[in-house]
Amino acid sequence: MGVLEGLKPERVFYYFEEICKIPHGSYNVKAISDYCVSVAQSLNLEVRQDEEYNVVIRKPASEGYGEAPVLMIQGHLDMVCVKDAGVDFDFEKDGLNLVVEDGYVHAEGTTLGGDDGIAVAMGLAILEDNAIAHPELEVVFTTEEEVGMEGAIALDTTDLKAKYLLNLDSEDEGHFLAGCAGGVKATAVLPMSCASAEGTAMTLRVHGLVGGHSGSEIDKGRANANILLGRLLFELHEALPFCIISVDGGDKDNAIPVDSKAEIVVSDEDIDEIQSLAAAFQEKVRSEFHVCDPVIAIDADVRAEGGYEVFSMALTEKVIFMLMQVPNGIQTMSADLPGLVESSLNLGILKTTEEGIVMTWAIRSSVKSLKTLMMDKLRYMTEFLGGEMTFRGDYPEWPFNPNSKICALCKKIYEEQTGNEASIEMIHAGLECGLLSEKMPWLDMVSMGPEMYDIHTSRERLGIASVERTYELVLTVLKEFKNYCN
Template structure:
């Protein structure tokens, strides 16, 4: 931690470091949740932990703020756990290695956990300080945000009375979010059927794509490894009948897949290798701007069994037909995606092949349309579907007072124009608004880059400015 001791704000980075010593992938949050409860107990703070390991820590108002409306500071404790090629990091036990390079903090070939550990660090730093001016505080730290917002789905308002909520889960400093997309995951399942067929095979590996957050980066039209693999399989199948023996790709529902692979049985491996080589050149040219690191590798392998002919055809057809990426742009806000989907994961699981698509939209009817399209394609390819982890959009509040206050404080502090915007990603504010309908909400945060990838990094100076802003905003909420 020695290289962290001299960067500001020290208390924020101290607690960020402490969080990054604790494994906290989505679904593995008990240890970090218990850590937060112990933090509160050691300071004689009122705290609650529910069955989903959500945590609420309360701190009384500072002198003179006793009659002010309570404020909720909110973030999530879980993180997306992704590591780069060659990394031996074990997310179940290894701490995140934090590296400082100038104004940048990153991890060692893994996600950093700034999304959303930095929000938790802000909250802990505030309630751990005795010299700040603030209203009554409720620090709400949720679980499983990254895998479907399961924590906030289970939350109630029993221990929450805040009339203002500050969600610190945004990634661009000076941009205050006041609305977000809703969404759902669509799981398409094919029955896994194999038959004995041995012979020469090829393993196709797609790698080197940038990937990224399926909400924030979807507009950048980066390559989707699963869709690119589908194009290769279809091209091969048109010329030389191939049979799939294995297929997999992607790791997280909210990350654009940067890797995918397939093993195929081929009749003439040299012919198929030539097809793949030619198409690889075309794809590299096609993605030379947004994904210049695209790699398509092929190696010879032996195959012992394959998917049945029917499953083989259905899978390739599905991957080719299913839409991907931006579907509609907002007609209200220039440059904002309204509706998108990300074909995120394909894997063999429970004697089936599962394909997970994350669908997002600010329009409930548009969301339903895309989900229905996926159902139709699945039906035509003999697959079953189900929807999981649905969450509502966060609607714009034209009468929000915290929006105006936050913009005013930021502009006065830094003599810089602030922006009010919406986001094509799911924030917990949509669900929180359902259980706290009278609470005025806003979302903000420091500059975070390449989240949900092993290249995730944050700006240290931006963390400092957002800390100054947060302190001043709380002081002004008297």
């Protein structure tokens, strides 16, 4: 028996569990892509798979729906792979350990991949059910969404006929999205410059943070572990001499980092002072973030005495300067849509390599010129310090469309089915809708989905009852589509 057996809708959760058995982190999607192709072939449906492992499956309209416009159902195959410290789990090889608890599905010690596995599961369940009334469908599963929407960038849309798009990559039930931010990944490298030092090695560690999605949760006021590490190093640097062996924090540019550390070398007589300063820093930042990040922990642990290769003094100054001065978090709020974050960036990855100190940001904005401004700020600072800046995965914003027919249909059906008020909104996060609208500018689009919490973290959980409501909503949209969208 499957862990999710008996949950409703049964076929949606069947496919979701099958997907969770297949490792499908970004850049490891061939197996899940092949699985979707095999399902389509078993249903005798037209299917194509490209070199990026994007999958396009077509299903003819059901009886009475042949004159309705073609509708695309779309989601992405890859998931963010994050696990708790100390968890023995290999995302390249292991299936997820699913748990049903208190009305939610989560994975033990890791991300769940509900973002966006639930879209794939719903799409496959719809394709296999011939009792569903629907227009002609183009079910599109893209790849590498979580690392720059690379699959959507490469997707050939010349043979697609859809006039409307139902994107199932949202995590807030009853909130129907009609616009999103654009974004780009930025990576700075400060060239390595080494020296030698003798003394006692210590590990400074910032951990215990809440973290979260760097777009949809950037407005929650949560701390960034890499930025706090920079502050800690600055305060220590102001008080006493030390050398840096390495700095490392975060592993996903689109996740607010929850853990960051520095290996340093100090004189024996300064150990107590460093630990005292670290403890004082912990109390200070806990006070600053007492509502949003109340259990921040700062450790200063002694390792061993010896000789070490360390950053040169010049590189040490540059790293501390950049971590202290670089922009991070919300930059502007929208004047058109009150309460909406307009522009932000997140220092998600900090690491030490043989080539140098590498820092990677996720930049987001619903205004193209402001996205360019943040890119210019990072590039100017990096080059001023003698480093090199590169950008990749640039994707466009999806301009807000308050008059979307398919959004209005979803809102109407949701309110009729639940009795709850729905809203049509824009989101400060990247969606593939922006790229698809650039390729297919005639598309009328909506993004929606069941409730999920703490995506991109090991606390990610998917609401079981919400999945059932959302799937029923999707089926009703398919049924009523021909009467409202033309």
